Amino acid sequence: MSRPQPVRRPAKGPGGPARGLRRLAASALGVLALTAGLLAAGPPATAASLTQVTGFGSNPGNLSMYAYVPDALPTGAPLVLALHGCTQSAGDYHAHSGWATLADRYGFAVVYPQTNADNNANSCFNWFEAGDSARGRGEALSIKQMADKAVEQYGSDPGRVHITGLSAGGGMTANMLAAYPDVFAGGAIASGLPARCAETLTAAYTCMYSPPDRTPAQWGDLVRSAAPAGTTSWPRVAIWQGTADTTVRPANATELRDQWTNAWGVGQTPSRTRSLTGGTTGTTYDDPTGRPAVEVYAVSGMAHGLAVDPGGGAEQCGATGTYYLDTICSSYHTARFWGLDGDGGESPDGPPAPARPAVTATTDTTVSLTWEAVAEAASYHVHRDGTRVGTTTATHYTDTGLAPGTTHGYTVAAVDSAGTVGSPSAAVTATTTGSPPTCHTASNYAHTVAGRAYVSGGHTYAAGSGQPMGLWNTFTVHTLLETSPGHYVIADSGCPA
Numbered sequence: 001m002s003r004p005q006p007v008r009r010p011a012k013g014p015g016g017p018a019r020g021l022r023r024l025a026a027s028a029l030g031v032l033a034l035t036a037g038l039l040a041a042g043p044p045a046t047a048a049s050l051t052q053v054t055g056f057g058s059n060p061g062n063l064s065m066y067a068y069v070p071d072a073l074p075t076g077a078p079l080v081l082a083l084h085g086c087t088q089s090a091g092d093y094h095a096h097s098g099w100a101t102l103a104d105r106y107g108f109a110v111v112y113p114q115t116n117a118d119n120n121a122n123s124c125f126n127w128f129e130a131g132d133s134a135r136g137r138g139e140a141l142s143i144k145q146m147a148d149k150a151v152e153q154y155g156s157d158p159g160r161v162h163i164t165g166l167s168a169g170g171g172m173t174a175n176m177l178a179a180y181p182d183v184f185a186g187g188a189i190a191s192g193l194p195a196r197c198a199e200t201l202t203a204a205y206t207c208m209y210s211p212p213d214r215t216p217a218q219w220g221d222l223v224r225s226a227a228p229a230g231t232t233s234w235p236r237v238a239i240w241q242g243t244a245d246t247t248v249r250p251a252n253a254t255e256l257r258d259q260w261t262n263a264w265g266v267g268q269t270p271s272r273t274r275s276l277t278g279g280t281t282g283t284t285y286d287d288p289t290g291r292p293a294v295e296v297y298a299v300s301g302m303a304h305g306l307a308v309d310p311g312g313g314a315e316q317c318g319a320t321g322t323y324y325l326d327t328i329c330s331s332y333h334t335a336r337f338w339g340l341d342g343d344g345g346e347s348p349d350g351p352p353a354p355a356r357p358a359v360t361a362t363t364d365t366t367v368s369l370t371w372e373a374v375a376e377a378a379s380y381h382v383h384r385d386g387t388r389v390g391t392t393t394a395t396h397y398t399d400t401g402l403a404p405g406t407t408h409g410y411t412v413a414a415v416d417s418a419g420t421v422g423s424p425s426a427a428v429t430a431t432t433t434g435s436p437p438t439c440h441t442a443s444n445y446a447h448t449v450a451g452r453a454y455v456s457g458g459h460t461y462a463a464g465s466g467q468p469m470g471l472w473n474t475f476t477v478h479t480l481l482e483t484s485p486g487h488y489v490i491a492d493s494g495c496p497a
Contacts, residue, residue, distance in 0.1 A: 048104075050094050050112070053153070057145030061138045064114040065146045066090035067154075070104050075155030078108040078340050080162050081147060083169030085306075085323065086124035090114040093166070096324040098308055098317030098331040106340045109154045113143050127171030127193065128204035135179035135226065139172065144180055162235075162338050164188035164331075166306045166323075167248065171197070171207075174256065177235045178226035188238040188334040190306050191248045194255045196222040208248050211255045219255060220262030234263050238295045238337050240330045242302030250298070257296050261285050264293040271388075272421040274350070278302075278309065278328030290383050290411040290424030295337055299327050306330060350422030351376040351414035357425045360396070364404040364434035369412070370396040371425060377414035381421060384408050391415075403483075404434025439495030441479040444472050452480050452488050462488040 053065040080103070084093035090112035094100055099110045115125050125132075125139055132138035143163075151158050163184050165173035170192020177187040178195035197207040206212065224231070237260040241253035261268055264287055271286040279300035287293040299307050307330040308318025317329040335341060354371040361368040369382065373395050382390045382397045385408055390397055402408070408431075411424040440452060444460040447453035453460050453469060460469040462480055464487030470476045481491035 050091060050100075053111075053146075053149065056149035057142070059142045059145065061132060061140070061142030062116070062119055063139060063142040063146075064090070064116070065149065066094070066112040066114060067150060068094060068100050068103060068110045068112070069154055070107060070109075073107060073109060073154060076157045077155070078106075078160040078162065078338075079111065079147065079150050079154070079156035080108060080164065080335075080340075081111045081113060081143065083113055083125060083143075083163070083165030083172055085165075085167035085169050086120075086122045088123070088166075093169075096308065096319045096321050097166075097306060098319075098329055099164075101317045102331055102335045102340070106335060106342070108340055109150055109156055111146050111150050113139075113146055115139065124168040125165070125172040127168055127175055128198040128201060128207075130199040133172060133175040133179070133196075133199075135228070140176060140179055143172075143176060144183060147183055160185055160340075162186045162188075162340075164190065164334060165192060166190045167192060167304070170248075174259075175226070177237065178223040181227050181231050181234050184235045186236040186238070186338040188240065188330070188337075189256060190240040190330060191242065191245055191304050192239075192256070193248065193252055194219055194222070194259045196226055197252075197255075207252065210249065211252050213251075214255065214258075216258035216262035216268060219259035223259060223263045234260070234293075236293055236338065238297065238334050240297045240299070240307060240334075242299045242304065242307070242325070242327075244301050245304045247304035253296055253298065257283075257285070257294060260294045266293060272350075272419075274418075274420045276328060276333070277315070278307065280307070280328045282333070284421075286383075286424070288385060289409070289427060290413065292337065297328075297330065297333065302327050350420040351416050353423040354380065354395075354412045354414055354425045357410065357412050357428045359410075359428055359430040362430055362432050364432055365402050366398055366400050367402065367408065367410070367430040367432065368396065368398045369410055369428070369430075371412050374414040374422070376416045376422075378417045379415045381413045381415060383411045383413070383424065402432050403437050404432055405436030407431040437495075438482050439479055439491055440482070441477065443474045444469050444476045444478065445474045447478065447480060448472065452482075462490060465489045 048070050050066050050068050053067050056065050082099050103110050115123050117123055127133055133140050147161050150156055161184055163173050163176055170189040173187050174189050174195040177184055193207045198204040239253050239256045241250050243250055266285055270283045273283045276282050281298045283296045284292045285294040302325055305323035305325040307327045308324045309316045309329040310319055315332050317332050320326045351374050354374050357371040360370050379391055379393045381388050409427045409429050411427050413424045414422045448455055453462050455472045460472045467490050469478050479491045480488040482488050
């Protein structure tokens with residue numbers, strides 16, 4: 001591979017001002033590049049066509065904006081931004097990715113940002129350059145300005161703006177989701193890289209071939225540090241990866257999963273796994289309300305590229321070509337994950353959500369629930385506060401072992417005979433009877449004076465449980481939890497809320 005060459009942007013590039021000399025990835029990032037000249041027509045639009053849009057802002061990234069807007073698109077429709085891979089173009093991605101077909105079917109606009117050889121010798125989005133991938137800078141700001149322009153010009157719903165990208169476009173998509181969580185409701189990263197995995201060309205190679213094995217918290221911190229301070233709401237993220245990809249190694253999908261589940265505050269244990277067409281395994285990680293927050297789609301045997309599935313079937317879309325691989329229509333499943341089909345983005349491949357969940361009884365330590373039967377259900381999963389606590393074949397369930405006076409949220413999801421878990425029900429809230437447990441932190445002497453402990457032979461013991469607390473003095477301090485009237489246990493590791 002040749003070394004990267006600096007490229008001077010023209011005095012005034014397409015749609016933007018000069019940016020001067022900068023280090024750009026040339027042949028070295030060609031490994032991540034997709035081959036050029038792929039302009040074969042995909043499924044034609046019903047009436048609309050791909051159109052260049054100018055005047056979308058200061059455009060510090062020197063990008064071009066193209067849009068596909070179905071005829072008679074109503075105001076308040078969703079918006080999708082789709083980022084091409086290296087050496088590709090907006091027209092190429094429009095022709096092959098399947099997004100035009102879905103825009104016609106479901107009713108939304110698609111914006112295709114396009115970079116060029118003046119920015120990068122291989123026309124890659126510069127996902128590995130801090131000056132192009134951080135909030136308010138370079139290409140990232142240009143892409144954000146395109147979203148703003150589309151919302152204004154097409155009347156798109158600013159709360160339903162989504163972004164997706166392939167390869168280098170996928171790396172830029174991850175950075176956009178981290179930098180602008182206030183702009184994007186969802187994202188999809190196809191054969192891409194974790195957000196802020198690299199800020200130099202050398203680090204880009206490391207990410208592509210052997211991504212750093214950071215902890216979920218470390219990956220999540222990179223997202224949180226890129227976002228505006230105080231951000232608590234994150235985009236829903238789909239991750240697509242071929243298991244035979246030797247350009248962007250499959251380990252990147254694992255690191256992406258760790259990054260975005262941590263950002264959402266959920267663990268890395270799947271909520272459910274299902275098999276799809278094209279040898280694809282879909283793994284879902286729910287948020288605390290039971291809605292999918294992160295989904296990982298592993299396409300068995302697929303090399304580097306975007307998964308497409310040409311044809312006229314309900315789940316088919318896209319056109320094959322170099323790095324557009326005939327396996328499964330990733331754009332279709334991504335659109336449904338985001339809820340662009342009107343299904344709310346909640347596990348579209350499983351049974352419907354149980355209707356009318358209700359709390360039927362509570363005690364100091366139990367909550368009893370009921371719901372309406374789902375015809376396709378073989379069983380039901382019951383979640384308390386976002387964690388599955390039980391499975392039943394009945395349409396009722398009693399949750400046990402709870403603390404008095406505590407409040408919990410419950411959802412129920414149907415499971416079909418193949419093990420596919422459907423959409424969660426609406427949440428219901430229940431509060432157990434009795435007084436909530438209380439904690440007291442004090443010295444052993446103070447605990448005995450207050451009646452929470454007693455003294456025997458110069459040593460202190462917790463009232464009720466009899467747990468030893470050490471010498472009776474004013475220096476030894478413990479936290480005691482009252483689990484029932486007059487019964488205390490040591491809770492030095494932390495008092496439950």
